Amino acid sequence: MATVQWRPEVNPLTTPQSWRPLHLPHDTSGGNDLAARIAQKHSALDEEMVKTTLKALVEEIKLDLINGNQAALEDAFTFRVSLNARLDEPDDPLPPTEKILNVRVIVAKAFQAEVGRLAQLERLPVSKKLPLITSAEDMVLKLNDVLNPNGALHLSGSALLFDQENEVCGCVLEGTRGGRQRQTRCTAVFNSEITLLPDIPVQQDPWNNEYILSISTQYTENGTLRTGIYERRLRTPLAVVLGTETGILSGGGTAPLVSVTGGTLTAASARARIQVLLDAQDGDLRFSLLDMKDGGAAGDAVRVAANGTCTLPGYAGSALTSLEVRVNKYNTLAGMVRSPYGGRLVDILDVRQGS
Secondary structure: OOOEEEEEEEEOOOOOOEEEEEEOOOOOOOHHHHHHHHHHHOOOOOHHHHHHHHHHHHHHHHHHHHOOOOEEEOOOEEEEEEEOOOOOOOOOOOOOHHHHEEEEEEEOHHHHHHHHHHOOEEEOOOOOOOOEEEEEEEOOOOEEOEOOOOOOEEEEEEOOOOOOOOOOOEEEEEEEOEOEEEOOOEEEEOOOEEEEOOOOOOOOOOOOOEEEEEEEEOOOOOOOOEEEEOOOOEEOOEEEEOOOOEEEOOOOOOOOOEEEEEEEEOOOEEEEEEEEEEOOOOOOEEEEEEOOOOOOOEOOOEEEOOOEEEEEEOOOOOOEEEEEEEEOOHHHHHHHHHOOOOOEEEEEEEEEOOO
16 A cells, blocks of 8 residues: 655744645546546446446536535535625625635545545655746746747746856756757846746757756755756747648657647638646546637637547637647547646647648
């Protein structure tokens, strides 16, 4: 049986300083994972039947909550809604429902007691002081986790300062399929932020547009070299010529996980983003086209559950009215979207008409 891992972390809310235990999950189990495990343990159950049952259970719980009821799974969980709003007078109108209604999950005492009785805790060592990169934004496109060859990359975090004259220290971009480049065009290097004009190493194939960012520094003149790695991957824009098959939404593999196979443009060229989301409940992927602004226009999402071709509709105002993509390696793509991308993978596409 696996352990419940934790490590001590400084509690910033207490004076004098104290520590708190921080739980570090091994992984996240989605609907597909749960269904596979249940079917493996119960030979009379088919995995697809279990997946269908889990989806139906979630839908029935949701329906109960919508109808003002609460739903209880005996000796496990109770699902209910709560309202969070301030009224100055008892007859004041409520704010919009979606702003005040919350769904709560209450754990049964017996369930919690059983988990607490059986779980085995494992203490991990206190993390050493390392450069911590909390965000990476392209200052031209105003988008996070984008490595723009024509932009400027702004990094935020803590303990980032390094000596630019010390060749063992610095900021490094490394492709997941080869290529490594120490960054020398840093316009600002401070403890909490760094700005640089990126030098992007070339990888072997056009769809290999995924990069790992790290910062190495020494906190004293002869101190140990400490390296912090950004937990998310950076991705460069991809050129797509309609009429020519182009790999996208891939990692460091020798073949693309997804390919653009066609599309419709009402202009000579267009820039857009393609997004793939992992549904945490059923494990399926949702593809859609987005504009170049977070929270901006988006096309309708298309559900994808296996290898094959689908057509993504454009969004309002876009010259890219449709894009045809083929998923080549669904399981590998779903695994990559889950980790290291945390359930959301986005590529920038520079699309133009073919000759």
